[in-house]
Amino acid sequence: MTYIEPAPIKDKENPLESMMQRFDKAVELLGISDEMYYILKVPARQVTVGLPITMDDGSIKVFEGYRVIHSNILGPSKGGIRFDPAVNIDEVRALAAWMTWKCAVVDIPYGGAKGGIACNPREMSAGEMERLMRAYTVSMLDVFGPDRDIPAPDMGTGPREMAWLMDEYSKAKGMTVNAVVTGKPLVLGGSLGRTEATGRGVMVSALAGMDKLKINPYKSSAAVQGFGNVGSHAANLLHERGVMVKAISDISGAYYNQNGIDIEGAIKFRDLNKGTLENFPGAERISHEELLTLDVDVLVPAAKEDVINNENAPYIQAKLIVEGANGPTSASADDIINDKGILVVPDILANAGGVTVSYFEWVQNRMGYKWNLDRINRRSDRIMKDAFDKVFLTSQQYKVPMRIAAYIVAIKKVADTYKFRGGY
Numbered sequence: 001m002t003y004i005e006p007a008p009i010k011d012k013e014n015p016l017e018s019m020m021q022r023f024d025k026a027v028e029l030l031g032i033s034d035e036m037y038y039i040l041k042v043p044a045r046q047v048t049v050g051l052p053i054t055m056d057d058g059s060i061k062v063f064e065g066y067r068v069i070h071s072n073i074l075g076p077s078k079g080g081i082r083f084d085p086a087v088n089i090d091e092v093r094a095l096a097a098w099m100t101w102k103c104a105v106v107d108i109p110y111g112g113a114k115g116g117i118a119c120n121p122r123e124m125s126a127g128e129m130e131r132l133m134r135a136y137t138v139s140m141l142d143v144f145g146p147d148r149d150i151p152a153p154d155m156g157t158g159p160r161e162m163a164w165l166m167d168e169y170s171k172a173k174g175m176t177v178n179a180v181v182t183g184k185p186l187v188l189g190g191s192l193g194r195t196e197a198t199g200r201g202v203m204v205s206a207l208a209g210m211d212k213l214k215i216n217p218y219k220s221s222a223a224v225q226g227f228g229n230v231g232s233h234a235a236n237l238l239h240e241r242g243v244m245v246k247a248i249s250d251i252s253g254a255y256y257n258q259n260g261i262d263i264e265g266a267i268k269f270r271d272l273n274k275g276t277l278e279n280f281p282g283a284e285r286i287s288h289e290e291l292l293t294l295d296v297d298v299l300v301p302a303a304k305e306d307v308i309n310n311e312n313a314p315y316i317q318a319k320l321i322v323e324g325a326n327g328p329t330s331a332s333a334d335d336i337i338n339d340k341g342i343l344v345v346p347d348i349l350a351n352a353g354g355v356t357v358s359y360f361e362w363v364q365n366r367m368g369y370k371w372n373l374d375r376i377n378r379r380s381d382r383i384m385k386d387a388f389d390k391v392f393l394t395s396q397q398y399k400v401p402m403r404i405a406a407y408i409v410a411i412k413k414v415a416d417t418y419k420f421r422g423g424y
Contacts, residue, residue, distance in 0.1 A: 018331035019098060026407035029398055036415050043093055044077075044111075045069040049139040051117070053131050065136050067115040067143050070096035073417050076147055077113035078103060078355065080154025080183075081136075081161070083129075087116035098326065098348070099355070104410035106352045106387040108359045113149055115140075121156040133161050137168040144169060146179035146366065152358055153183040163188055179365035182358040191361035193376040194354075198324070199233025199302075200377065201353020204384040205345045206238060206298055206322045212392060213319055213343060218242035221260075221296040223318070225249050225288070226303025227277060230324045230351065232267050234300055239263040243298065247283070247291045250303075252276045254291040255283035293317060301328035309333050316342065323347040329403075338401050346403035348410065349391055356380045 027037055051063045066089050069077045079099040092114045100112025117136060121129060143149050144165075153162055162184045169180045178189035186192070193200070210217060222243050224235040227250040235245050244260040250270070255261065261283050270277055292299065292307065293315040301307050302324030308316065309329075313336035321337070322345045323329065329337065329344065337344060357380055364370055371379075387409075395405035 018327060018329075019094070021331045022334075022403060022407055023101075023411070025400075025404050026411050029400065029404070030408060030412055030415070032411070032415060036418065039418060040071075040411060040414060041097075043068050043070045043096060044072055045143075046089065046093065047140070047143055048089060049136070051132060051135045051139065053128065053135060055128055056125050063117050063119050063132060065115070065117040065139065066092045067113065067140055067149070068092045068096040069111065069113045069143070069149060071100045071111035071414060072148070073414060073421065074104065074111050075109035076111065076145070077149045078108075078110040078152070078182075078358065079113035079115065080152045081115040081117070081157055081165075082154035083117050083119050083121045083132075083156030083161075085118060085120045087118045092116050100414065101407060101410040102348045102352050102355055104413045105348050105391065105406050106356055106383055107390075107413070108356060108383075110150075110355070110359065113151075114154075115151055116154070119156075129161065130164050133157075133164045134168040137165045138172070141169065141172050144180055146177060146362070150179070150358075150362060151181050159183060159185045159190065179362050182361040184361070189361070189365045191357055191364060191376065192371070192373045193380070194357045194361065195229065196233040196237070197357035197380065198230045198351050198354035199235075200237055200380065201356065201384045202230065202234040202300060202302065202322055202324045202350050203237035203241070204353070204381050205350040205388055206234075206243075206300065206320065207241065208385055208388040208392075209320045209322060209343055209345050210298065215297050215319065220244065220298065221246050222298035222300060223247035223291050223294045223296045224300045224302060224324075225254070225291055225307060225328075226301065226325060227266070227270065228303070231300065231302035232263075232270070234302060234322075234324055236263045236267065238298075238300075246296055247286070247294055248277070249288055249291050250277045252278035254286045254288050255280050256286045256291070256294070257283040298322060300324050304328070306330045308337070310336060313337055314340075316340070318342065321345070323350045326351065334401070334403065344401060344403055345388070346406045349387055349402070349406045352387065353380055353384055356383050 047067045049065045095114035096112050103110040162181045170176045184190040224231045227248050247256040295317045298320045299318035305327035310332040313333040326347045391406045395402045
């Protein structure tokens, strides 16, 4: 399965409105001025373009594309490009901000950006997709750049689309520019480890949280909600480190085995079963809600937003929640989870392994030298562990949950940088 930089899907007011609620709490605790608040909130640049594309039937259709640079104060902006019918400027603007905080919390020298085109890739041919991506790239030649703004895959795009983007940009510059985009095929300068990067970061975060709670991995259990790229890799890596994964789920349902699920077997079954766990024989079928409230040590929501809410939060029994997805916990559930004493490793920290390895891909492209997988894993693990420790220390210092602490770390880093660099 291809790696994409994870990003939330806007659904009504959550999870993006939830993010802003937490952002506001962190700003208040830091004592950020009104002036700095609006500097942090308002995007640095927003671009909207019309893209006339010749379709396979000879007709011309105009697609609307967007790129929002939320911040570039820490370095070049970074963020994926999504192809989806629901893409709009408000969504892209919010997702760009999300990327700013995610990069800052793991101390990567990037700002946040996001891009998208309102289209339905499931109804388009490969030729139409290619023409659309190349036209979008041409329209963004003064935006993209290895020192300015570095896109990546997101919903509806993958290594193929990033190869087209790199090629079109390189043609315009008259030379090969690998570093303009990450998430490329390996032969074009993509990085080893990118596919499992987000799941690996979830694993590192989970083990760090278990250490704080004095939970022995070899005597622990977990449930993983979502068995896509993030969830399956997180489950497999936790299993390799001694954690008994008792439950997994995907769109077909949830599956439970009191004695632990054979994760490698589940992955093989899914891959041979049209990408679904439907009729998985290694466990009994349970509901999605039952998975969330199982008596396990670790719960990893790695599918979609708002799965943990004020209705089911009172019944969650896990001691540790590690958010593989973006926005899996609604703001209304925060107080309930905190009152229960559950440690939560928030999304902007737990799933930042993906953007970390994207950063490594960019570094390798700039150096013209490829690292081996062992070096990538060691360095990404260290970055994730250091970020966890800093957020945990901040949570103790401010006496706040780790979610708010993660925003405090990120916002303070960006705000301090603005102060040192100065404004107009």
